[in-house]
Amino acid sequence: MHFGYNEYDNRQRRASGMRGAHGGLVSMLLRHPRILLILVFLGFGVFKYFGSTEKKENPFTGESVRVALKPEQEVALGLQSTPQMIQQFGGELADERQQRRIDQIGQRLLKAKDEVLRRRGIDDFDYPFRFHILRDNQTINAFALPGGPVFITQALLRQLPSDDAVAGVLGHEIGHVLAWHSNQRMAQSSLFQSIAGAVSMATDDPRIGRAAGQFVGQFLQTKYGREDESQSDCIGVQLLMVACYQPESLMDVMEVLQGSMKGPRWPEMLSTHPFPETRKKQIVEYIQFFRADPFAEWDASDGWN
Ligand SMILES: [Zn+2]
Known part of the structure; x- marks a missing residue:
């Protein structure tokens, strides 16, 4: 038949x-069912990455990137996490004069940001930026939450020799927010977790497997972390120059950071931040580039490291 x-x-x-x-x-x-399991695991991570995230062009950097949150979700998350951050660093510093000072510096940088965007015909990319001084006088640190809250510790603020250096720190943090760094890393985290999981499944010894998985996960995270830092330095330099601050003051900031990193260090490859020495060299390049035209767009097609 x-x-x-x-x-x-x-x-x-x-x-x-x-x-x-x-x-x-x-x-x-x-x-080898384990290989099948690893592939399924990886596939799940990739599926989740592409399914639950959105590719969008960032108005400030011009880059197309994958993000997890919409702008209003970023703002909500930032506002929600602010009290916890403040509490972790001993509360907010009740010093009106210093608060006025960082508010003024921050606003001048934000006007520069608006000016850069205006020249590109964009007038609707903004976040409710707020500048907080944390009372902690031991920890040299500054950071930003998604959607606009920017923090600087009293310990760091005290060591900065000038308004220009304070602007250097704030400009860099504004850069993290504008470039959607936390948002991008959140989008990647489930992908990295499944890569780390897949690596840890690839060996017979569960302990070695877990360590290898953690290592790979961390390696990926730190690689992107360093790129974020370089990009924020670049944005910071541009904002400083458009706002007529001295971008060379960033060298003072790097000195302060270098001074706070005494003792043995992780190799740069395993660090979330490039070493201050590396950043200094990159900052010199950014300054030269934006000196020619403060409104130019830095071409990052060769990557950020
Ligand atoms: Zn940073």
Whole structure:
């Protein structure tokens, strides 16, 4: 019978296919279920990454990036996390004069940001930026939350020799917010987790597997972390120059950071931030670039490191 014949033929073809080019892979996977499991795990991470995130062009950097949150969600998350941050660093410093000072410096930088965007015909990219001084007088640190809250510790503020250096710190933090850095890293985190999980499954010894998985996950995170820092330095330099602050003051900031990093350090490859020495060299390049035209766009097609 024709029908029967065809059916038989198909099965034949499928059976012989199993032994062919694809068959090698299929039977290999069947013999090694762990590899199949690893692939499923990786596939899940990739699926989640592309399914739950959105690719959008960033109005300030011009880059197309994957993000997890919409702007209003970023703002909500930032506002929600602000009290916790403040509490972790000993509360807010009740010093009206210093608060006025960082508010003024911050506003001048934000006007520069608006000016850069205006020249590109964009007038609707903004976040409710707020500048907070944290009372902590031991920890040299500054950071930004998604959607606009920017923090600087009293310890760091005290060590900065000039308004220009304070502007250097705030401009860099504004850069993190504008470039959607936290938002991008949130989008990647489930992907990195599944890569780390897949690596940890690839070995027989669960302890070695876990360590290897953690290492790979951390390696990816720190790689992107360093790129974010370089990009924020670049944005910071541009904002400083458009706002008529001295961008060279960033060297003073790097000195302060270098001074706070005494003792043994992780290799740069495993650090979330490039070393201050590396950043200094990059900052010199950014200054030269924006000195020619403060409104130019830095071409990052070769990457940020
Ligand atoms: Zn940073």
